[in-house]
Amino acid sequence: MTADDRPDIIFLMTDQQRWDALGVQNPLVKTPNLDRLIQTGIRFPQATCQAPMCVPSRHSLMTGMYPSQNGVRSNESATPGDDAIAAPVLAEAMREAGYLTAGFGKTHWGRTPETPSTRGFDVRVVGTRDLGIEVGAVGWQEEEDPEGRAAYLEMTREYGPGEEEPVGYLGATSTIPTRNHPDGWIAERALEWLEGPDLDTDKPLFFYLSFVKPHAGHNPAAEFEALYDVDEIPDLEVPPWDESRYDHIRVRDENSPFLGARSQRWREAWRALTPRERRLATLRYWANCSWLDSLFGEALDRLAARGRLDNALIVFASDHGELLGERNFQFSKYCLYDSSVRVPLVLSGAAIAPHLRGTVDERPAALVDVYPTIAHAAGFDIHPGAAGASLLERAARAGSFAEMHEPAPAWMWRTARYKLIVFVDPNTAGAQGELYDLQADPREWHNLYDDPAHLAVRADLTAELIAHIATSFAAAPTHGALGAPPVLQEPTAPAGHQNDSETRHE
Numbered sequence: 001m002t003a004d005d006r007p008d009i010i011f012l013m014t015d016q017q018r019w020d021a022l023g024v025q026n027p028l029v030k031t032p033n034l035d036r037l038i039q040t041g042i043r044f045p046q047a048t049c050q051a052p053m054c055v056p057s058r059h060s061l062m063t064g065m066y067p068s069q070n071g072v073r074s075n076e077s078a079t080p081g082d083d084a085i086a087a088p089v090l091a092e093a094m095r096e097a098g099y100l101t102a103g104f105g106k107t108h109w110g111r112t113p114e115t116p117s118t119r120g121f122d123v124r125v126v127g128t129r130d131l132g133i134e135v136g137a138v139g140w141q142e143e144e145d146p147e148g149r150a151a152y153l154e155m156t157r158e159y160g161p162g163e164e165e166p167v168g169y170l171g172a173t174s175t176i177p178t179r180n181h182p183d184g185w186i187a188e189r190a191l192e193w194l195e196g197p198d199l200d201t202d203k204p205l206f207f208y209l210s211f212v213k214p215h216a217g218h219n220p221a222a223e224f225e226a227l228y229d230v231d232e233i234p235d236l237e238v239p240p241w242d243e244s245r246y247d248h249i250r251v252r253d254e255n256s257p258f259l260g261a262r263s264q265r266w267r268e269a270w271r272a273l274t275p276r277e278r279r280l281a282t283l284r285y286w287a288n289c290s291w292l293d294s295l296f297g298e299a300l301d302r303l304a305a306r307g308r309l310d311n312a313l314i315v316f317a318s319d320h321g322e323l324l325g326e327r328n329f330q331f332s333k334y335c336l337y338d339s340s341v342r343v344p345l346v347l348s349g350a351a352i353a354p355h356l357r358g359t360v361d362e363r364p365a366a367l368v369d370v371y372p373t374i375a376h377a378a379g380f381d382i383h384p385g386a387a388g389a390s391l392l393e394r395a396a397r398a399g400s401f402a403e404m405h406e407p408a409p410a411w412m413w414r415t416a417r418y419k420l421i422v423f424v425d426p427n428t429a430g431a432q433g434e435l436y437d438l439q440a441d442p443r444e445w446h447n448l449y450d451d452p453a454h455l456a457v458r459a460d461l462t463a464e465l466i467a468h469i470a471t472s473f474a475a476a477p478t479h480g481a482l483g484a485p486p487v488l489q490e491p492t493a494p495a496g497h498q499n500d501s502e503t504r505h506e
Contacts, residue, residue, distance in 0.1 A: 007351040008205040008312040009094065009374055010303060012296050014289075015054065015106060016215035016333065017318035019045065019342035021289045030227045030290045033297035034346070037314060040357045041348025044365040044391065048400045048414060049320045052333040052340045054108045056405075057319040057367065062089045062107065064371030064386035067403055069473060074406035082117050087383045090371055091120030094206040097380040100198065104190040105183075105210035123193065127186045127212070141185045148180030156217050162332075163217035164262070166269035169331050170277065171218025171284040178221050178291065183211040187295040194302040204378070205308055209299055211292050214322070216331070218284035224291045225284065233279040233286075236325045239445045243267060243328050247434055247447065248410045248423040249335050255426055256407040259334060270329035278325060285324060313377045314349035315370060326443070334404070336412040336421050337444050341402050343367065347391060351377055364400040364414060365391055387472050399461075401468055413465035419444065420461040433458070 020026050023035045024043065050060040051067045059072040063086055067073040070086035088096070095101045103121040118124035125139045128149065141149045155175055159168030178184040190209055199205065243250075243263075253260035270278060296316075303309050321340045323330045333340040345365055348357075368388035375382045376390035389395045399415040410423035421434040435449040435458050448454040 005311070006099075006204045006379055007349070007377055008207070008303075008308050009099070009378060010300075010309070010312050010314045010349065011206070011208045011210075011374075012299075012314065012316045013105070013208070013210040014214065014292055014318045014344075015210075015212050016320060016322045017289060017344060018321045018324065018339060019047070019344050021214065021286065021322075022344055025344075028228075028232060029286050031293040033293045033300065034316060034344075037316060037348040038346050038358075041314070041346055041352050042356055042359050042361050042391070044345040044347075044361050044363065046362055046400070046414075046416070047317075047343050047345035047365040047367070048341045048402055048412075049343050049367050050402050052320045052335060052402065052404060053406065054319055058106075058108050061317070061319070061367045061370055062091075063087045064090075064368050064382060064388050066368065066387050066401065066472060067405070069385065069387065073403070076406065082119065085119075087385050089119050090374065091118075091206065091208065093120070093371075093375065093380060093383075094378065095120045095122065097378055098203060099206040099378065100201055100203040101206045101208075102193065102198070103208040103210075104193070105186045105208070106212055107210065121208075123198065125186065125189045125193075127182045139189065141182060145180065145185055148176070148185065151176045151180050152182065155219065159217040163215070164332055166265055168217035169266070169325075170269075170273075170281050171216070171220075173225055174219045174221045181213075181219075183213050183292065183295065186211065187298065190299060191302055194299065194306065199306050199308065206378075207303070207308075209296070211295065213292055214285050214288035216285075218281060218288060220284055220287035220291055224287040224294075227290055228283045228286060230276060230279050230283050233282050235275045236278055236282075237443070238328060239443070241328075241445075246432075248404075248408070248421055248432075249327065249330065249337075251408050251410075251423060251425045251432075252334060252404075259407070263330060266325075266331050267329045270325060282324060285322070310350060312349040313347065313351040313374070315374065316344065316346040316348070317367060317370060318343045319367075334406070336402055336404060336410055336419075338419075338438075338442070341412065341414075345370075347373065361391070362416065363391075363396050364398075364416070366400045366402075397468075398464055399468070401465070401472070411465060411469070413461055413468065414438075415461070415464075418457060418461060420458065420465060422462070422465065435461070 021029050023029050023031045024038050049057045051057045053075050055075045056067040056072045059070055060067055063070045065086055091101045091103060101121045102123040104125050105127055128141050156163055159165055179188055253263050320333045321342055323339050325331060326339055369391050372382045372386055372388050373391045376392050399413050402412040404410045408424060408426060410421060413420045417439055419436045419438055422431050424431050433449040434447045435454060436444040
């Protein structure tokens with residue numbers, strides 16, 4: 001392709017949006033602009049992230065590599081400088097391919113050195129400094145709108161770290177103008193730029209617009225709360241077991257004083273609420289989704305007015321999901337259950353072949369596929385370490401892979417029917433496991449890992465997981481400067497199943 005016929009790439013992203021927080025998936029959720037994109041594009045309802053937390057998930061997406069390949073495996077790790085990044089990041093690859101690159105909003109890169117760098121963006125506006133310093137970015141809300149920033153911090157003063165304390169999840173109707181919210185400020189800056197002279201260029205455009213919501217705190221404007229009726233929202237379904245159940249969430253909490261204490265505070269607070277108060281938290285989460293949908297709609301309208309949707313690939317995704325009180329009042333992410341690890345993923349725009357518009361693709365897609373998909377559309381080669389594949393081609397994998405290393409390691413292999421989770425409990429010997437039949441048990445309440453009737457399934461999935469890790473990491477060795485990945489230990493045999501050959505196979 002020549003530069004003239006390459007599509008513009010429009011990348012829309014949210015933070016912590018559940019895979020089912022879309023109107024086409026859940027009619028109670030009001031997201032008309034994203035629904036229109038889906039109706040003229042391809043939806044991937046089985047898509048997963050590669051790590052259920054912000055920093056490693058976003059690094060994975062932006063490099064096209066798994067966390068244990070690029071070395072960023074937790075929210076506490078970060079790439080300290082451009083020379084420590086395991087591969088050319090997406091924006092840099094787009095700029096090298098001749099695109100005008102403009103990025104507005106969160107990437108959550110973490111630290112960067114004093115040497116200015118926007119990591120491939122010709123135009124870069126991050127928003128607030130607590131999203132990760134990017135020296136070289138133009139504009140910070142703290143500097144350009146200090147009164148608005150101060151008003152937002154005052155409104156959320158009791159929400160706690162990440163705005164994820166119980167009061168942050170219960171939330172409240174916003175008492176300040178939406179333009180003073182971080183996402184409102186970013187949207188305003190992006191819309192101003194879309195009306196400016198930079199788009200008067202023959203270069204194709206890579207436009208990245210990324211918001212912090214619907215991540216807690218749940219503090220939408222009254223106009224978006226008014227879209228919902230709290231009495232129409234279903235009550236939270238509680239599983240038949242309590243928080244003492246042994247699984248990788250319990251191991252996580254037992255090995256992280258911070259996460260364990262926060263989980264306990266969530267449970268205590270939510271048990272004290274009425275069902276209506278719990279539903280109100282869900283209402284405000286959905287209202288946040290509706291607000292972002294309206295901001296995306298405004299941006300798409302501006303792009304259309306400038307002719308930048310005439311030949312465009314539009315990508316919509318989120319970095320991970322949100323438990324929203326499931327599993328006996330667990331919130332946030334940090335686990336490998338579907339509400340945390342599944343993400344919305346949509347491809348749309350004029351660049352989508354007519355026969356694919358309005359379709360649903362049930363392949364086990366993943367966020368690592370976004371990089372090669374965009375590269376495919378833009379006509380440049382991906383780096384040799386990329387773990388994903390273009391979703392514009394018909395290649396298929398047997399399942400999707402995710403990993404978690406904060407604070408205890410766990411790995412997921414998810415197929416169309418089953419999910420295997422293998423986790424390491426530092427307090428016991430060997431690996432432990434969970435196995436779920438996603439068709440019969442979509443809530444993942446019934447662990448079949450030690451069920452005699454499912455030992456063959458468990459063995460097959462374990463072999464697939466190990467084979468996937470081996471082949472993926474062989475193709476893309478881990479980035480040496482950031483450390484090697486932990487070793488996946490072979491699961492121990494369940495009680496009463498001591499045949500040596502079968503144990504090795506599992």
